[in-house]
Amino acid sequence: xxxxxxxxxxxxxxxxxxxxxxxxxxxxxxxxxxxxxVDGERADARAVVLxxxxxxxxxxxxxxxxxxxxxxxxxxxxxxxxxxWSQPLGWQLRCRVRxxxxxxxxxxxxxxxxVRLTPAxxxxxSPLPPGATVATPTPTAPPxxxxxxxxxxxxxxxxxxxxxxxxxxxxxxxxxxxxxxxxWVQP
Numbered sequence: 001x002x003x004x005x006x007x008x009x010x011x012x013x014x015x016x017x018x019x020x021x022x023x024x025x026x027x028x029x030x031x032x033x034x035x036x037x038v039d040g041e042r043a044d045a046r047a048v049v050l051x052x053x054x055x056x057x058x059x060x061x062x063x064x065x066x067x068x069x070x071x072x073x074x075x076x077x078x079x080x081x082x083x084x085w086s087q088p089l090g091w092q093l094r095c096r097v098r099x100x101x102x103x104x105x106x107x108x109x110x111x112x113x114x115v116r117l118t119p120a121x122x123x124x125x126s127p128l129p130p131g132a133t134v135a136t137p138t139p140t141a142p143p144x145x146x147x148x149x150x151x152x153x154x155x156x157x158x159x160x161x162x163x164x165x166x167x168x169x170x171x172x173x174x175x176x177x178x179x180x181x182x183x184w185v186q187p
Contacts, residue, residue, distance in 0.1 A: 004168065008182040011175055015093065015164060016055050018086070023053045030084040030093065035062070035157075037073040037080045037099070044073060048082075048155075051111075058159040060095075063111065066103045066153040067129035074099040074155070082157060092165040097157040112152045124152035 005011045022028035036045040052061035060082070064071060074080065082095040102108045115121055128134065129151075161178035165187060172187040 004166075004170070004173075008175055008177075008184065011164060012162075012177050012182060015162060015177075018089065018091075019050075019053050019060070020055070022084075023050055029086040029088070033082045033084040033093075033095075035070065035080055035082055037070055038077045039069065039073050044069065046070065060097070060157040060159065061111075062155040062157060063115070063124075064101075064153050064155055065124050065126075065130050065151045066101070067151055069131060070155075071101055071153065074101060080157070090167045092167070094163040094165075095157070095159050096161045096163075097159055100156045100158070101153055102156065103153045107156070108152060108154045111154055115152065121152075125150050 005014055018028075018030060022030035025031065030050070032047045032049055034045050035048045036043055038044070048062045048064075050060050051063050053059070054061075078099045080097050080099050082093075082097055084093040084095075085091075112124075115124075161176060164175045164177070166173045174185050174187040176183055176185055
């Protein structure tokens with residue numbers, strides 16, 4: 001962005017514009033954030049793909065295989081953090097989220113109806129769960145006929161707070177947005 005944003009309102013609006021852009025633009029740096037969850041006593045993190053955004057509900061949607069380790073983790077501890085970095089903007093975003101998963105309801109089945117005939121459907125059709133040991137990796141072919149929903153699921157990440165950090169030659173700035181409002185904080 002050419003001009004620095006002056007107000008908390010302008011920063012928050014720009015954050016939501018960038019989140020909307022990353023859903024539509026597969027090359028946007030925020031499209032694949034890191035999702036950190038808790039696995040027992042340890043943190044666990046992996047890159048995910050943001051698929052949808054509902055600004056009014058402050059919710060991001062992520063598709064997953066219901067057998068993935070992150071699903072087990074969020075079922076026992078339904079909180080996580082999404083971390084995004086944009087070099088062009090000089091912005092880091094940390095979103096603290098409450099996680100829920102839908103494995104069989106309308107949210108999952110309606111999205112599966114769109115995904116099932118695409119090459120991406122193979123991500124959810126393997127007889128083996130993610131992380132299972134295999135003798136040798138083998139590429140999978142795209143489906144040629146409609147298939148069952150199988151292991152496709154939707155993770156709903158409801159944003160509880162956003163921590164925005166701008167790294168800038170003229171000085172770094174940081175702001176927090178949550179249910180208590182917005183405030184500038186020390187970077």
